Amino acid sequence: xxxxxxxxxxxxxxxxxxxxxxxxxxxxxxxxxxxxxxxxxxxxxxxxxxxxxxxxxxxxxxxxxxxxxxxxxxxxxxxxxxxxxxxxxxxxxxxxxxxxxxxxxxxxxxxxxxxxxxxxxxxxxxxxxxxxxxxxxxxxxxxxxxxxxxxxxxxxxxxxxxxxxxxxxxxxxxxxxxxxxxxxxxxxxxxxxxxxxxxxxxxxxxxxxxxxxxxxxxxxxxxxxxxxxxxxxxxxxxxxxxxxxxxxxxxxxxxxxxxxxxxxxxxxxxxxxxxxxxxxxxxxxxxxxxxxxxxxxxxxxxxxxxxxxxxxxxxxxxxxxxxxxxxxxxxxxxxxxxxxxxxxxxxxxxxxxxxxxxxxxxxxxxx
Numbered sequence: 223x224x225x226x227x228x229x230x231x232x233x234x235x236x237x238x239x240x241x242x243x244x245x246x247x248x249x250x251x252x253x254x255x256x257x258x259x260x261x262x263x264x265x266x267x268x269x270x271x272x273x274x275x276x277x278x279x280x281x282x283x284x285x286x287x288x289x290x291x292x293x294x295x296x297x298x299x300x301x302x303x304x305x306x307x308x309x310x311x312x313x314x315x316x317x318x319x320x321x322x323x324x325x326x327x328x329x330x331x332x333x334x335x336x337x338x339x340x341x342x343x344x345x346x347x348x349x350x351x352x353x354x355x356x357x358x359x360x361x362x363x364x365x366x367x368x369x370x371x372x373x374x375x376x377x378x379x380x381x382x383x384x385x386x387x388x389x390x391x392x393x394x395x396x397x398x399x400x401x402x403x404x405x406x407x408x409x410x411x412x413x414x415x416x417x418x419x420x421x422x423x424x425x426x427x428x429x430x431x432x433x434x435x436x437x438x439x440x441x442x443x444x445x446x447x448x449x450x451x452x453x454x455x456x457x458x459x460x461x462x463x464x465x466x467x468x469x470x471x472x473x474x475x476x477x478x479x480x481x482x483x484x485x486x487x488x489x490x491x492x493x494x495x496x497x498x499x500x501x502x503x504x505x506x507x508x509x510x511x512x513x514x515x516x517x518x519x520x521x522x523x524x525x526x527x528x529x530x531x532x533x534x535x536x537x538x539x540x541x542x543x544x545x546x547x548x549x550x551x552x553x554x555x556x557x558x559x560x561x562x563x564x565x566x567x568x569x570x571x572x573x574x575x576x577x578x579x580x581x582x583x584x585x586x587x588x589x
Contacts, residue, residue, distance in 0.1 A: 240573075240576070244569070244573070247569050247572075248569070251562070251565045251566075251569075254561075254565060255558070255561055255562060255565065256330075258557070258561050259326075259330065259333075259554070259557070259558060259561075260326070262553075262554060262557055263322075263326050263329070263554065266548075266550055266553070266554070267322050269548070329554065333555070333558050336349070336559075338551055338552075338554075338555030338556075338558070338559075339551040339555070340551060341544075341549050341551055341552050342547070342548070342549045342550065342551060342552075343543070343544070343547040343549040343552070344549070344552075348551050348552050348555040348556070349555075351540070351552065352537070352540070352552075352555075352556060352559075355535060355536050355537050355539075355540045356536075356537065357430070357536075358430060358529065358534045358535060358536030358537070359536040359537040359538070361430065361447075361451060362451075362454060362455060362458050362525070362528070362529075362534070362536065365451060365455045365459075366455055366458045366459035366462065367516065369455065369459045369463075370459055370462045370463060370466050370516075371466070371509075371513075371516075373463060373467075374462075374463055374466035374467040374469075374470055375466075375470050375506075375509060377393065377467050377470070378466070378467045378468070378469070378470025378471040378473075378474065379470060379471075379474055379497075379502075379505075381393060381394070381467065381470075381471040382470070382471045382472075382473075382474035382475040382478060382505075383474075383478075383497065385471075385475055385478075393467075394468075397463055397464040397467055397468075398464055400460050400461070400463065400464060401460075401461055401463075401464030401465070403460075403461075404461075404527075405457050405458060405460065405461050405525065405527065405528055406457070406527035406528060406530075406531055408456070408457045408460055408461075409453065409454070409457035409527070409528055409531040409532065410531060412425075412453045412456060412457055413427060413453065413531065413532075416453065417453060425449065425450075425452050425453050426449065426450050427532070427533070428532055428533030428534075429450060429532075429533060429534070430447060430450050430451070430534065431443070431446055431447055431450060432446050432450070435447075453532065454528055454532045454534060457528055457531070457532075458525055458528050466509075469508065469509065470505075470509055473505045473506075473507075473508045473509065474501060474502075474505035476505070477501045477504045477505040478501060478505075482500065483496060483500065483501060486500050507575070510574060511571050511572075511574045511575055512571060513571075513574065525538045526538035526539060526541070526542045537556075540552065540556075541553075541556065544556075
């Protein structure tokens with residue numbers, strides 16, 4: 223974590239200093255990424271029931287009734303199970319005939335060009351598989367992001383201005399109760415009350431769109447899509463509302479109590495001028511600096527429970543099934559990609575400090 227020094231920036235070398243800071247952070251990403259992949263790869267080597275063992279178990283479980291053959295070679299022969307030659311063939315097929323260290327560095331060499339290979343379970347390119355799952359996660363993330371930032375910032379500011387009033391007390395109670403309810407529990411309640419479970423059938427139970435969506439007009443396609451997304455988005459975003467609202471409130475409340483606010487009021491400025499010309503640009507800094515990371519994470523992450531409840535086939539469900547089925551190309555490939563995204567988001571968050579607060583300099587920083 224970078225420690226920011228609030229000093230007067232020298233404009234003659236400010237850009238050079240920022241360039242070296244960015245370069246240093248990028249270079250530090252390399253050992254971080256390498257370490258994450260080493261640890262994860264090592265763990266997969268000790269997890270019982272790898273992809274070869276799982277496939278053998280599936281074949282033997284399916285073939286208990288007798289002999290199964292492909293061509294002239296028997297795959298499974300009753301109680302004898304798979305012959306050793308076929309087992310070695312399966313290991314070679316999955317690349318497990320090589321020592322772990324050779325497989326790791328071969329994998330990392332391919333990952334440098336974003337060649338993640340093919341899924342063991344889905345039998346298709348990892349890249350194509352992830353792309354096919356992204357629309358669901360992007361839909362949930364995009365709308366949740368808009369709701370969280372669009373509602374929490376004005377609500378948090380209003381709570382800070384009216385701190386201790388009845389409005390602040392009631393709103394805090396509501397959002398904290400909502401925060402205490404897990405998203406999947408809220409999702410089930412929404413389905414029971416509004417999805418035709420026991421009360422009102424106002425929203426669909428599953429999927430992103432209705433059957434026959436392709437035949438609808440563009441306007442009706444959009445309305446049908448939004449109609450399907452209401453319940454999942456509410457269940458997904460509600461928990462984040464409390465965190466962001468209270469963060470905004472506390473940030474602005476801290477600024478309101480500072481000396482420069484009292485000075486601005488003593489000069490005769492109105493409360494609106496004090497709030498939006500002085501307090502706002504300082505209080506919004508912690509919120510804005512988290513914007514890049516939250517924005518990107520909203521697009522590339524999924525919620526397993528939300529996706530399962532509303533029958534949405536997205537990244538959360540893919541991640542769960544990949545771990546369950548020992549689909550290592552998907553597990554390691556997506557981890558590699560999302561780790562890079564996460565490291566870039568951390569860098570963007572640090573750089574955003576300079577954008578929103580010109581007092582911050584990168585001179586003398588130790589990343």
